[in-house]
Amino acid sequence: MAKVKTSVVFKQYSPQQNLLLPPYLEELIGKGHLVRVVNEVVELMDISDLINLYKGGGTSSYHSRMLLKVLLYAYCVKIYTGRKIAKALNHDIHFMWLSAMSRPDFRTINNFRSSKAKQVIEALFKELLEFLVAHQYIKLENYFCDGTTLRADANQHKMVWKKNAERYGLKAIEKCQELFKQIDELNQQEDKAYGQADLEEHEQAVTVSREAIAQKVATLNDVIRNTVVKSKRRRATTLKKKLKDAKGKIKKYNNQIHKAGNRSGYNKTDTDATAMMMKNKAEVLPAYNVRAGSEDQFITGVSVHQSTNDGACFNDHLHTIANQQPCKPDRIIADSIFGTEQNYELLQQNEIANYMKFPLYHKEQTKAYQQNSFLRDNFVYDILTDTYSCPNKQLLIFKGKHQQTHKRTGYRSEVKVYECNN
Known part of the structure; x- marks a missing residue:
């Protein structure tokens, strides 16, 4: 039996129909909408320091609290440029409600953001963000982070390398230790000082410190002041000069190591680079x-x-x-x-x-890496016996574990060691 076709009924649609009264913006915005939260939070903020930046006189200014609300809400909905914010103030009912129908142009918004609000806008937005997260208005599910290398405005030929400073510092300490021995030999008769014992070069190394160096300098001063033998006095003066030079080098290299910190080095003209x-x-x-x-x-x-x-x-x-x-x-x-x-x-x-x-993810995807059977990552592993097999059919057996410390971060990781008996 055929169905009887009935007429289609649409809801009334008259786009050109004038309203007797304009709509009330308050009724068009939900009770829990984000714009209301921003409005309430900014109302509770103390912005007296911001208001005090206005000099007064001249024409009237848009209220700083209103501009602050507009900026913070714009950031919340991913609107950042002054022109787009000004456009939203003319088209978006949420912006209209928040600004109480005020319509500053993009120049006013940008001037406010770059001058009076420049020092506080980031801190206030962070405060607003934490409030919204704490009250579950938003969820921070994914966090994206990345980095890039930017050339510093520094002399590329003025680099200080931490490894070099450490190496030269050790050499300066060794030089001091050698000078200590020469000073002791100069100041005392060998037989009286050591008897049947060996010299210090066959014993434990002398500790080099500021106090030790100062003590040796005092010893040399006594030799210079009390000796009457010119050759001995000249030698003491030479040793004193060398010791002071070595002391200066140790201080210099220690300062360089301290400035480098966890870095591989730094630039002399810009120590942060x-x-x-x-x-x-x-x-x-x-x-x-x-x-x-x-x-x-x-x-x-x-x-x-x-x-x-x-x-x-x-x-x-x-x-x-x-x-x-x-x-x-x-x-x-x-x-x-x-x-x-x-x-x-x-x-x-x-x-x-x-x-x-x-x-090494991208390197491991290359054909050359995957086809190189002699790379340890490509060895065949037997989970039951905890052994590896190399392409020469040799068995690598687990020998133990040891701790490995990352030089820059200090992180300690556990490393398993496998060795071949052949």
């Missing part, structure tokens, strides 16, 4: 590793912008992210420089998931 490989992989120049991070939710205005001088310092950055409360993310997404054993362990302890490749 470190020698780094540039992106072209052809130059090593004084530079910075600049880190940045942001959340993937609608609040992304808060970013971590910090300059470091060494790739190893990325561990500190990740540690800060993993422990920040209440803004700890559910997942961290980063490139392979973060993919260290130390960071994987840190994230596991804090129950944070991650998408981070380990440093």
Whole structure:
């Protein structure tokens, strides 16, 4: 039996129909909407320091509290430029309600942001973010972090390397120890001083310290003051000069090691800069590793912008992210420089998931790497016997474990050692 076709009924739609009364913006915005939260939080903020920046006189100004509300809410919904914020004030009912229908142009917004609000806007937005996270208005599920190398404005020929400072410092200490022996020999008769014993070069090395050097200088001063033999006096004067030179070198190299800290070195004209490989992989120049991070939710205005001088310092950055409360993310997404054993362990302890490749990931995907059977990563492993087999059919047996300490970070990892009996 055929169905009887009935007429289609649409709801009334008259776009050109005028309203008797304009809509009330308060009724169009939900009770729990984010714009209301921003409004309430900024109302409770003490912005007297910001208001005091106004000189007074002249034409009236837009209220700083209103401009602050507009800026903070714009950041919350990923609107950052002055022109787009000005556009939203004319088209978005949430911005209209927040500004009480005030419509500052983009110049006014940018001037406020870059002058009066410049010193406080970042701190206030961070405060707002923490409030929203604490009250579960937002969830910081994913945190993205990355870094890049930026050339420093420093003389590339004025690099100080920590390894060199350590090596030269040891040589200066050895020189001091040798001078100590010569001073003792000069000041005392060998038979009376040592009897049947050997000289210090066959015994434990003399400890070199400021006090020890000062004591030897005093000894030389006594020799210079009391001796009447000119040759002996000249020798004492020469030893004193050499000892002071060695003391200055030890101090110099210790200062260089202290300035380098956990870095491989620093630049003399900009001690915050470190020698780094540039992106072209052809130059090593004084530079910075600049880190940045942001959340993937609608609040992304808060970013971590910090300059470091060494790739190893990325561990500190990740540690800060993993422990920040209440803004700890559910997942961290980063490139392979973060993919260290130390960071994987840190994230596991804090129950944070991650998408981070380990440093050799891309190399392991190459054909040359995978087809090289003599690489230890390509040896055949037997989980039952805990042994490896190399391409020469030799068996590598587990011999034990030992602790390995990372030189820059101080992280201790456990390493398993396998050896071939043949």
